Amino acid sequence: DTGVSQNPRHKITKRGQNVTFRCDPISEHNRLYWYRQTLGQGPEFLTYFQNEAQLEKSRLLSDRFSAERPKGSFSTLEIQRTEQGDSAMYLCASSSGAYVGPQHFGDGTRLSIL
Amino acid sequence: GIQVEQSPPDLILQEGANSTLRCNFSDSVNNLQWFHQNPWGQLINLFYIPSGTKQNGRLSATTVATERYSLLYISSSQTTDSGVYFCAVARRETSGSRLTFGEGTQLTVNP
Numbered sequence: 001d002t003g004v005s006q007n008p009r010h011k012i013t014k015r016g017q018n019v020t021f022r023c024d025p026i027s028e029h030n031r032l033y034w035y036r037q038t039l040g041q042g043p044e045f046l047t048y049f050q051n052e053a054q055l056e057k058s059r060l061l062s063d064r065f066s067a068e069r070p071k072g073s074f075s076t077l078e079i080q081r082t083e084q085g086d087s088a089m090y091l092c093a094s095s096s097g098a099y100v101g102p103q104h105f106g107d108g109t110r111l112s113i114l
Numbered sequence: 115g116i117q118v119e120q121s122p123p124d125l126i127l128q129e130g131a132n133s134t135l136r137c138n139f140s141d142s143v144n145n146l147q148w149f150h151q152n153p154w155g156q157l158i159n160l161f162y163i164p165s166g167t168k169q170n171g172r173l174s175a176t177t178v179a180t181e182r183y184s185l186l187y188i189s190s191s192q193t194t195d196s197g198v199y200f201c202a203v204a205r206r207e208t209s210g211s212r213l214t215f216g217e218g219t220q221l222t223v224n225p
């Protein structure tokens with residue numbers, strides 16, 4: 001069990017650029033979640049995959065956001081045409097789908113928009 | 115959606131003191147987790163406790179699901195306990211079990 005891995009840890013980019021983050025879940029976890037955390041707040045749910053299927057999306061996930069999980073392994077979260085308001089910590093979590101159990105979080109990717 | 119309220123929002127302690135953090139939630143849940151977020155932003159799993167009582171060293175937690183609250187106890191606090199403590203719950207639902215977080219308790223432990 002190597003834990004949930006996220007890359008990069010930090011991303012600084014100019015407004016209007018596209019960014020992509022990667023999440024590698026705990027092996028054999030078939031559920032994968034993305035959350036976003038802004039300063040002073042708790043994390044908020046963005047989207048959820050069971051294997052390769054994206055089963056739920058929050059209304060926070062605007063058209064500029066897209067997430068994929070090809071082959072049910074790692075996942076990517078892309079933000080197009082970044083805006084100042086996208087500055088946040090993006091957290092990935094995974095859990096086993098065999099039973100209702102805990103979600104395990106990665107260390108996050110901190111995005112700063114200049 | 116489900117509401118999660120944590121109290122107190124801020125807590126300042128002297129090293130060695132004990133404390134109790136509370137989490138109230140508005141609906142039946144099938145998942146409740148306590149996390150510690152350190153100054154580097156890492157979310158550390160403390161407890162998975164949808165019901166009952168668990169202990170891990172100086173920390174313990176109790177969830178009374180029928181009354182919709184959970185408590186986190188920290189005994190003999192240390193400066194390394196400083197950070198934000200989050201309670202997160204997932205409603206009983208047919209799929210997803212996405213977590214809803216409270217706004218956290220900011221704990222500062224002074225030497």
